[in-house]
Amino acid sequence: MVEIPQVAVLTGFGINCDVETMAVFEMAGAKAHRIHINSLVNGDDSLENYHIMAIPGGFSFGDHLGSGRLLGNRLRFGIREQVRQFVKDGKPVIGICNGFQVLVKMGLLPGDDDVSLQQTASLTLNDSGHYEDRWVTLEFNSDSHCVWTKGLSRMRTPVRHGEGKFVVPDQTVLDQYEQQQQVVARYIDPKDEYPSATNKPLSYPLCPNASMRNIAGVCDPSGLVFGLMPHPEANHSKWLGATWTREDIGEDWKGEGIAVFENGVKYAKENL
Amino acid sequence: MTVLQPQRVEVTPKSLTGLKDTRGESIRRQLASDHGLEIAEVRSITGYLVKGNFNDSHHEKMVSDLFCDPIIEHGVVNQYILNDTNIFPEKPDVAIQIGFKPGVTDNAAQAGLDGLKTLFPAQSEDAEVSTTMTYIFYGIPNDLDCQWLANQLHNPMIERAIISDQESCENNQWPTLDFPEPPVNIFGIPTTIDLEVDDESLIELSDKGLLALNLEEMQTIQAHYRDPMVRATREREGLPPAAPTDVELECLAQTWSEHCKHKIFAANIHHVDTETGEDSHIDSLFKTHIMKPTFDIAEKVDWLLSLFHDNSGVIEWNSEWSLCIKAETHNSPSALDPFGGAMTGIVGVNRDILGTGLGARPIANTDVFCFGPPDYDGEIPEGLFHPGRVFRGVHAGVRSGGNESGIPTVNGAIVFEERYLGKPLVYCGTVGIMPRRLADGRESHDKTPSPGDVIYMVGGRVGSDGIHGATFSSLELTEESPSSAVQIGDPITQKKMVDMLLKARDDGLLQVTTDNGAGGLSSSIGEMAELTGGAKVDLSQVPLKQVGLSSWEILVSESQERMTVGVRPEDCQEFEKLANLHEVEATAVGTFTDSGDFHILHGEQSVALLPIEFLHDGVPQLQLESEWTPPINEEPSYPQANATDMGDILSRLLGRPNIASKEWWVRSYDHEVIAQTVIKPFCGVNHDAPGDAAVIAPIHGETQGAVISCGIIPRYSDIDTYAMVAGCIDEAVRNAVCVGVDLDRMAGLDNFCWPDSVESEKTPDGRYKLAQLVRANRALDDVCRAYQLPCISGKDSMKNDVIMNGEKISVPPTLLFTLLGNHEDVRKAVSSDFKNSGDVIYLLGQTHQELGASELVTMFRDECGGGIGGIVPAIDTTRNLALYRDLTAAMRQELVVSAHDCSDGGFAVALAEACFGADSGCSVDISEIFNDSNSLDKWGALFGESLGRILVSVKHEDSLQFEEAMANNACFRLGEVCNGDEITITKSGETILQASMSALKQSWQATLDGGGA
Structure with a gap:
């Protein structure tokens, strides 16, 4: 039992959601540490000192050569064994937005049982051709074993990306991910009754990037590694909602997004 | 191999x-x-x-x-x-x-x-x-x-x-570019420039060298080198005793440029008003009308921490944190390369924040642009881009710069008008936050350098890009404007530097920091040297992008992404280790001294020795002439219009680029990174109605907020710049009031962009333009005092003219007023969208027949000729402030569910926009507002732009209490929000405007749709 899980929130090279990602982990009951990736590479620090790893959103290396590509390589080539060991040790990992792109480009997501770090999917330019910031509604797969989304049904969060379209070379690969319940989060139309997640392409901007099968987030086979394009940390308090001034809020101002981090922290407390 | x-x-x-x-x-x-x-x-x-x-x-x-x-x-x-x-x-x-x-x-x-x-x-x-x-x-x-x-x-x-x-x-012959081999730079040994020449030759030296110095300034420099004391010192240090080196002359030109020294704002102005008979002298507009009111306010409040002298102004936000704000313009570079110019604008002003005190973290950007009409179909002078292309490029540059830096763009505006065809105006602003005190007890808004501290250049390297930016922006744009003044920013190099320097600040490693912007090292070190009384720098230590740069080029190059900081010798090792971890280049290039001189070496050789006092205070004061005669504007002509016609006029007005939805453009700015944006650029049920001001809650989990708003109305300058400035300030305040700002803690920023206003052959109407500047400053003084709104920083850009093929295009006198205020509890912030049907709609504030230079009459002029004359909105600060205070109190009691300011296009536009946010219609009767003003007609009532007016809605059950709260103000109950697609406005039972909301929204959204999905 871990009383207060220690979270390594990675930073450097254009990651820019590190401060709020630390804040939400602390709101969820963990202790967050801002760790420059180079301090893991040069041995000043090690992932083994932490229970959870988070790769926040941002614009690492300016998204040049494909979002997440260069930072993914820094991890894949710079701290390969640390990362593999972390996952094999059964410790939870989350990548948000650029962090998700990093996890996909380095092959940790959708991943495989051996944690072989072979890329099998990608995230590419939105069909709209541009970056945008807009609020979407996500629906979570209740059959998924993803530790980060246990008990969650829907969530409103902003997306803020230009390269969020999840693609695989072959649709049968997606069938397989679905079968293994690795497709964790999809964009949906909030007007539809729950559950409404579907493989049928939703129109823009409900699905803001024309992602295959409306996929917003996936996990690895173990359910410990989770990545998603939308930003749950950006909805840590209700006053950050897109339409909160139109809602009757009452006394509880905790935002919908916190639940994701609470799940990760709870898992670490109970299992590590 | x-x-x-x-x-x-x-x-x-x-x-x-x-x-x-x-x-x-x-x-x-x-x-x-x-x-x-x-x-x-x-x-x-x-x-x-x-x-x-x-x-x-x-x-x-x-x-x-x-x-x-x-x-x-x-x-x-x-x-x-x-x-x-x-x-x-x-x-x-x-x-x-x-x-x-x-x-x-x-x-x-x-x-x-x-x-x-x-x-x-x-x-x-x-x-x-x-x-x-x-x-x-x-x-x-x-x-x-x-x-x-x-x-x-x-x-x-x-x-x-x-x-x-x-x-x-x-034939399979594919386009193939070669590797772009940079040109070889040949190191030029510093040369000596003989100033013992006649006046004509002095001017020629300045012109040819792009020094932008006038005769008196050249003569002042000439005199300096005649001083026997100066000559003796120079001889001792191995410098040519009686003449400047090129390094010295360049350093003086940068430091004394209009861009850096604000010589017009510092000038002694002889002002004549032919209307009133006034004949007076103003010793510095800046000191008289900007600094003085702020210092007077500073005597009454305790939260103004740093004013005017640093890279941005700093206010105390609470006992733990301070906030700072700065806005800059990047007009000339954006005209030449819209993308690169705008990008360097935004990342540049971010560095102003990073360079404030011991360093603040940038947490919010604002972007305000002025362009030629996007659908302009007239001729474009050779050498200029179509305004549509400028718009796209500037937008992309700011988007890239802001998004990649992880700083949300929370507020802004876009203004379109033909006279911005030559120079677009690109205002980039940034808000920063810093701890009140560092762990070692130092206040982080104060710089604490000592002689002996090591000077580091941090971040990017120095290249031949960006040479002469400061002097170039102090001249008008011509065919000969140099491409070297254009640069592209590198947000990632800067982001790494920001992360590293803020960590260094928190670790107590910094004694002083400032950015390298205009004038490069010459300005950054030169300015900081004033604090200790000297600096000694070795240019041979400065890391270069390409070898062979001459000494003066290294000194004045404005290559981006660089900061200059001072570190105590005992901290250098730790500082360099931190830089190494972050992969940020940090190089020691000199030391601060108290010698009284800015001493520059290149290796062993002295290449410049300038007394700090002469460098900073030696520039002679300009003597300028100003003369005000009110302009004469033709009266507008109003068409015959029934209720449906008025609906159509409203629709056309909503489709005007100045009023139309900017959603397609604004949505591609990240406005929510840092997870703090409470009132966003968009609100309403479909997230597409316009917000009035931004509210952010920068400390995660805490409910104290900050408000950021702006005001800009260059149209009014054609009638009177006094009204223009008063209108801008009131607009910024009104916007802030709409979201619930704390009226007792607001600070302002004035950013002037003016056409050349020094009388000359090129500018025969210089006296009038200078008088416009005088009147603008007087309004700033009057209104800021009345609202107790101190200007804590600002900037001016005084040469917004282009001369192409002999044709001159000058921007209309333009002020951007930006406001940064406190918000006591963001949970009580109010948005502009109507909420529920049945809510009661009120118009607060008096409406007068003030249609002069309004968007309506400008539209009529554009559509079928006529003038824009008439009465331009006048300000009544006492009445407005009383109303703002009562409304704020009502908001704190949570009596107000929506508030939207009436500005461009007046009441009718505000009403339509509030409906957009609720997908609603509305039915209102405006008879009462006529009772308040004698000469008001339906044009003035619906589309006039009288200041001090806010459209609010209130829950039915709160309406009586709200009316009581507003009892001492003009408060008109107009009707209710209703379901359905109709907007109906009546007067004494007669319908005067009727329209379909969906048609209005379509018109509002179509104009500036950028294309694509």
């Missing part, structure tokens, strides 16, 4: 089910949207030219692990991917390759180089990379000129293009 030829890598998207070539498709859509050009298909190839010790064995890894995403892209090395008929089965009609010119910042190439170093550390030591983008066109119109097409895709000032026409494509 060493391969000398660059390796040529090409990458293109695979054609998978559901995957598009999005880059190509974006170009296709943009050409359709901007030029109505129909092209069947556009595809794209990204190219990388790689120089380094790589051989065939590296190729596969280079492609699959770095340049190409194997899941979605094809990649090849040293082949033409266009020859692969599996990938490109059909011959294109034309292929165009775009690449950068030598020496231009290529961020993708830098990223690629970094990637190579990760994969092949040994081979990448001296590697170089450059990138290209090739567009492949299918199905182009027969008469399309390929060169014209290429011109739409690149900016010849910074980029190269090469075209393969249909015939070349048939």
Whole structure:
């Protein structure tokens, strides 16, 4: 039992959601540490000192050569064994937005049982051709074993990306991910009754990037590694909602997004 | 084996089910949207030219692990991917390759180089990379000129293009640019400039050298070198005793430039008012009308921490944190290269925040642009871009700069008017936050350098880019304007530097910091040297992008992404270790001293020795003439209009670019990174109604907030700049009041952009333009005092003119007023959208017949001639402030569910916008507002722009309590929010305006739709 899980929130090279990602982990009951990736590479620090790893959103290396590509390589080539060991040790990992792109480009997501770090999917330019910031509604797969989304049904969060379209070379690969319940989060139309997640392409901007099968987030086979394009940390308090001034809020101002981090922290407390 | 030829890598998207070539498709859509050009298909190839010790064995890894995403892209090395008929089965009609010119910042190439170093550390030591983008066109119109097409895709000032026409494509001759080899710089030994010449030659020296110094200034410099004491000291230090070196003259020109010294605002002005008979002298507009009111306010409040002297003004926000704010303009560079100019604008002002005190963290950006009309169909002078293209480029630059830096763009505005065709105005603002005190007890808004502290240059390297930016922006734009003044920002290098310097601040390692902007090291070190009383710098230590730069070039180059900081000798080791961890270059280039001199060496040799006092205070005061005669404007003509016609007029007004929805553009700014944005640029049920001001809650989990708003109304300048400035300030305050600002803690920023207002051959109407500046400053003084709103920082840009082919285009006198205020509890913030049907609608504030220079009469003028004359809105600060205070109190009691300010287009536009946010209609009767004003007609009531007015809605059950709260103010109950598509406005039972809300919204959203999904 871990009383207060220690979270390594990675930073450097254009990651820019590190401060709020630390804040939400602390709101969820963990202790967050801002760790420059180079301090893991040069041995000043090690992932083994932490229970959870988070790769926040941002614009690492300016998204040049494909979002997440260069930072993914820094991890894949710079701290390969640390990362593999972390996952094999059964410790939870989350990548948000650029962090998700990093996890996909380095092959940790959708991943495989051996944690072989072979890329099998990608995230590419939105069909709209541009970056945008807009609020979407996500629906979570209740059959998924993803530790980060246990008990969650829907969530409103902003997306803020230009390269969020999840693609695989072959649709049968997606069938397989679905079968293994690795497709964790999809964009949906909030007007539809729950559950409404579907493989049928939703129109823009409900699905803001024309992602295959409306996929917003996936996990690895173990359910410990989770990545998603939308930003749950950006909805840590209700006053950050897109339409909160139109809602009757009452006394509880905790935002919908916190639940994701609470799940990760709870898992670490109970299992590590 | 060493391969000398660059390796040529090409990458293109695979054609998978559901995957598009999005880059190509974006170009296709943009050409359709901007030029109505129909092209069947556009595809794209990204190219990388790689120089380094790589051989065939590296190729596969280079492609699959770095340049190409194997899941979605094809990649090849040293082949033409266009020859692969599996990938490109059909011959294109034309292929165009775009690449950068030598020496231009290529961020993708830098990223690629970094990637190579990760994969092949040994081979990448001296590697170089450059990138290209090739567009492949299918199905182009027969008469399309390929060169014209290429011109739409690149900016010849910074980029190269090469075209393969249909015939070349048939023959597999593909466009192929060479590696952009930077020009060889030849180090020039510092030269001595003989100033013992006649006046004419002095002026010639200034003109030829782009020094932008006038005769009196040149004579002042001449006199300095005649001083026997000066000569003796110079001799001792091994400098030419009786004449400046080129390094010294350049350093003085930068420091004394209008851009850096604000000589017009500091001038002694003889002001005559032919209307009132006033004949007076003003000793510095800045001291008289900006500093003085602020210092007077500062005597009454305790939260003003740092005023005017630093890179931004600082206020105390609470006992733990301070906030600071600054806005800059980047007009000249944005005219020449809209993308690069705007990008360096935003990342540049971010550095002003980082360079405030011991360093603040940038947490919010504001962007305000003034462009020529996006649909302009007149002639564009040679050398200028179409305003639509300027708009796209500036927007993309600011988007890139802000988003990649992780700073949300929370507020802004876009103004369109023909006189911005020459110089667009690109205002970039940033808010920063810093702890009140550091762990070691020092207040972080104070700089604490001591003689002996080591001077570090941190971040990017110095190159030949950006030489003469400060002096260049102090001149008008002409055909000869140098391309070296244009740069492209590198947000990632800067982001790494920001992370590193803020950590250094928190670790107590910094004693002083400032940014390298205009004037480069010359300004940054020169300014900080004033604090200790001297500095000694060795230019040979400065890391360079390319060898061979001369001493003066190193000193004044404005290469981006650099800060200059001072570190105590005992902290240097730790400081350098931190820089190393963050992969940030930090180089010791000198030390602070108390010698009284700015002493510059290049290696062993002294190349400049300038007394600090002469450098900073030696510039002579300008003597200027100002004369005010009110302009005469033709009266507008109003059409006959029934209720439906009025609905149609409202619809056209909503479709005017100045009023139309900017959603397509604003949505591509990240306005929510940092997870703090409470009131966003968008509100309403569909997230598409306009917000009035931004509210942020920067400390996660805490409910104290900050409000950021702005005001800008250059139209009014055509009648009176006093009204223009009063209107701007009131607009910023009104916007802030709408979201619930704390009226007792607001600070302002004044950013003036003026046409040349010094009388001369080029500017025969200089006296009038200067009088406009005088009146503008008097309004600033009066209104800021009345609202107790101190200006804590600001900037002026005084030469917004272009002369092309002998034709001069000058911007209208323009002020941007930005407001930063406190918000006591963001949970009580109010948004502009109507909420529920049945809510009661009120108009607060008096409406007068004030249609002069309004958007309405400007529309009538544009549509069918006539003038814009009439009464321009006047300000009544006492009445407005009383109303704002009572409304704020009502908001704190949570009596108000929506508040929206009436500005461009007046009451009717505000009403429609509030309805957009609720998908509602409304039915209101405005008879009462007529009772309040004698001469009001329906035009004035519906579309007049009287100040101090706010449209609010209140829950039915709270309406009586609200009316009581507003009892001492003009408060008119107009009607209710209702379901349905109708908007109906009546007066004494007669319908005077009727329209369909969905049609109005369609008009409002269509004008500035940028195209695409």
